[in-house]
Amino acid sequence: MPVPDSTSILTVRNLNVNFARSTLKAVDGVSFTLGAERLGIVGESGSGKSTLGRAIMKLLPNSAKIEAEALEFAGTSLGEASEKQMRKLRGNEMALIMQDPRYSLNPVLSIGNQVAEAAKLHLGLGKAAAYKAAAGMLERVRIADVERTMRLYPHQISGGMGQRVMIAMMLLAKPRLVIADEPTSALDVSVRGDVLKLLDELVTENNSGLILISHDIRMVAAFCQRILVMYKGRVVENLVRLEDAQHPYTRGLVAAMPNPRHPVRRLQVLDRPSIDAAEVRS
Amino acid sequence: MIEVENLEVAFGKGGNLKQVVKAVSFSVARGESLGIVGESGCGKSTVLRSLAGLDRHWTGRISLNRQSVDKNRTIEQLLLAQMVFQDPYGSIHPRHRIERVLAEPVRAMKKGGGWDRVPKALERVGLPAGFAERFPHELSGGQRQRVAIARALVLEPQILLLDEPTSALDVSVQAEVLNLLSDLREQQGLTYVLVSHDLSVIAHMCDRALVMKDGVFVDELDRADLQAGRTHAEYSAVLFQSSFL
Numbered sequence: 203m204p205v206p207d208s209t210s211i212l213t214v215r216n217l218n219v220n221f222a223r224s225t226l227k228a229v230d231g232v233s234f235t236l237g238a239e240r241l242g243i244v245g246e247s248g249s250g251k252s253t254l255g256r257a258i259m260k261l262l263p264n265s266a267k268i269e270a271e272a273l274e275f276a277g278t279s280l281g282e283a284s285e286k287q288m289r290k291l292r293g294n295e296m297a298l299i300m301q302d303p304r305y306s307l308n309p310v311l312s313i314g315n316q317v318a319e320a321a322k323l324h325l326g327l328g329k330a331a332a333y334k335a336a337a338g339m340l341e342r343v344r345i346a347d348v349e350r351t352m353r354l355y356p357h358q359i360s361g362g363m364g365q366r367v368m369i370a371m372m373l374l375a376k377p378r379l380v381i382a383d384e385p386t387s388a389l390d391v392s393v394r395g396d397v398l399k400l401l402d403e404l405v406t407e408n409n410s411g412l413i414l415i416s417h418d419i420r421m422v423a424a425f426c427q428r429i430l431v432m433y434k435g436r437v438v439e440n441l442v443r444l445e446d447a448q449h450p451y452t453r454g455l456v457a458a459m460p461n462p463r464h465p466v467r468r469l470q471v472l473d474r475p476s477i478d479a480a481e482v483r484s
Numbered sequence: 485m486i487e488v489e490n491l492e493v494a495f496g497k498g499g500n501l502k503q504v505v506k507a508v509s510f511s512v513a514r515g516e517s518l519g520i521v522g523e524s525g526c527g528k529s530t531v532l533r534s535l536a537g538l539d540r541h542w543t544g545r546i547s548l549n550r551q552s553v554d555k556n557r558t559i560e561q562l563l564l565a566q567m568v569f570q571d572p573y574g575s576i577h578p579r580h581r582i583e584r585v586l587a588e589p590v591r592a593m594k595k596g597g598g599w600d601r602v603p604k605a606l607e608r609v610g611l612p613a614g615f616a617e618r619f620p621h622e623l624s625g626g627q628r629q630r631v632a633i634a635r636a637l638v639l640e641p642q643i644l645l646l647d648e649p650t651s652a653l654d655v656s657v658q659a660e661v662l663n664l665l666s667d668l669r670e671q672q673g674l675t676y677v678l679v680s681h682d683l684s685v686i687a688h689m690c691d692r693a694l695v696m697k698d699g700v701f702v703d704e705l706d707r708a709d710l711q712a713g714r715t716h717a718e719y720s721a722v723l724f725q726s727s728f729l
């Protein structure tokens with residue numbers, strides 16, 4: 203496994219996010235740096251993974267209060283960046299693939315027009331050439347029947363197709379930082395393998411950094427060079443190999459996965475009191 | 485409990501016609517749990533939507549609880565089968581509080597106001613009662629999926645059609661939801677059709693699984709096959725290989 207590039211693309215130091223209606227922090231004192239590497243973030247539902255991703259993109263609603271000692275992307279302090287500067291960065295230099303793709307696509311524009319728009323914007327192509335580049339990219343993410351799919355609207359495509367459309371648009375932009383929030387959760391495993399390969403090529407070719415957010419620990423462990431484990435808004439463990447997990451939460455997650463080779467009648471669930479006790483001690 | 489003969493589904497017209505499901509037949513016994521795995525876009529959700537009575541593009545024969553059902557269903561027929569949708573975002577009304585999300589189907593099916601069923605429905609899926617007053621955007625993806633399951637259960641159907649019910653969930657909540665689904669099936673004798681791309685989930689939950697590709701079933705795996713990773717078609721072998729199991 204190659205050593206991760208040490209020059210940092212993203213630096214996050216002591217990031218905190220608070221939602222107005224909640225007393226608990228959704229993100230609590232998170233720090234990490236990201237080089238040209240594949241970093242995985244796992245953690246249970248509600249642990250703050252998506253909130254962390256959106257905070258980095260500054261895409262949180264006004265009800266969220268963000269504080270950080272440092273939030274830097276390729277030399278730019280995101281904390282100080284204006285909304286105008288952020289809009290320029292987003293989709294160009296930094297991209298977020300959202301957890302629900304159909305929700306983030308424009309419902310009144312056909313798939314073909316949306317992807318071609320991305321090609322126009324990022325490759326500076328004319329209309330016909332952009333359409334062709336869009337078709338080519340949709341083929342690369344293994345959309346079958348590209349011609350027909352390009353004429354469809356977001357509500358007419360399947361969940362997995364929506365994820366691949368989002369990924370195709372991002373691949374055209376070639377950003378320096380990619381945050382992929384459950385990018386493959388609706389994909390069958392064979393297509394997922396291809397999509398991961400494409401993401402990896404993008405990261406390697408452009409020397410980009412990738413943050414892969416997923417609840418699929420097996421996939422993250424197989425694909426990423428480093429794994430952050432989040433629990434209740436905090437990073438509780440920073441791992442290179444899943445087998446090295448020490449924290450009872452991480453071990454609990456591993457034990458909760460069904461394993462066909464060791465069938466059980468009931469799956470093990472997390473023993474939260476003992477995890478919280480370990481949290482207090484640490 | 486479920487019998488399907490020569491189910492075909494096509495979208496579009498003329499030159500744009502696309503045959504999505506191609507003459508599939510299968511049956512599911514009462515209390516059985518059938519899994520469907522397959523390529524993205526191959527027609528899995530379409531099959532479930534046809535079974536649930538949400539899609540009218542189908543032809544063929546569907547019978548539920550020994551009763552042949554039509555494209556237009558009576559309320560009693562609609563009550564037999566409820567679906568849990570693939571994406572917990574699109575399927576829940578974004579501007580309704582959770583209590584309304586849970587009460588709405590009860591009213592739609594003319595079974596009363598529904599509000600009285602909300603606390604029990606939340607409790608059943610392990611969510612605190614206080615969530616009744618929240619809006620969907622105030623929940624995490626996993627919490628929303630539990631709401632979606634609660635909403636399907638609130639009508640007490642005999643058949644649950646589960647479309648990737650845990651793909652938005654982390655493994656710890658997935659374990660809770662899968663255990664919950666197992667318990668419900670055991671206690672109430674429910675019948676499941678479960679679509680998932682995760683073979684380990686299918687192997688854990690299902691007595692039998694069909695492998696779908698391009699609108700048809702290419703393989704059928706029983707419990708022992710699933711546990712041993714034994715396949716009878718090239719495509720299912722690929723699925724096992726890419727599963728990181």
Ligand SMILES: Nc1ncnc2c1ncn2[C@@H]1O[C@H](COP(=O)(O)OP(=O)(O)OP(=O)(O)O)[C@@H](O)[C@H]1O
Nearest residue numbers: 221228247248249250251252253622623624625626
């Ligand atoms: N707009 C909001 N207003 C209030 N609370 C919110 C809002 N968005 C998220 N939260 C809360 O913040 C916490 C973290 O949510 P987040 O979506 O980041 O979780 P996640 O780790 O991505 O979970 P999942 O795996 O289910 O997607 C949750 O408790 C959630 O209910």
Ligand SMILES: Nc1ncnc2c1ncn2[C@@H]1O[C@H](COP(=O)(O)OP(=O)(O)OP(=O)(O)O)[C@@H](O)[C@H]1O
Nearest residue numbers: 358359360361362495504524525526527528529530
């Ligand atoms: N309303 C519609 N109009 C036109 N085509 C449709 C419509 N609904 C579905 N389709 C097409 O039917 C095919 C199957 O879609 P379906 O949602 O059943 O796939 P799926 O197997 O569930 O895929 P995934 O695993 O990605 O969710 C796709 O090619 C899709 O574009």
Ligand SMILES: [Mg+2]
Nearest residue numbers: 251252301625
């Ligand atoms: Mg999330």
Ligand SMILES: [Mg+2]
Nearest residue numbers: 360361529570
């Ligand atoms: Mg589907």
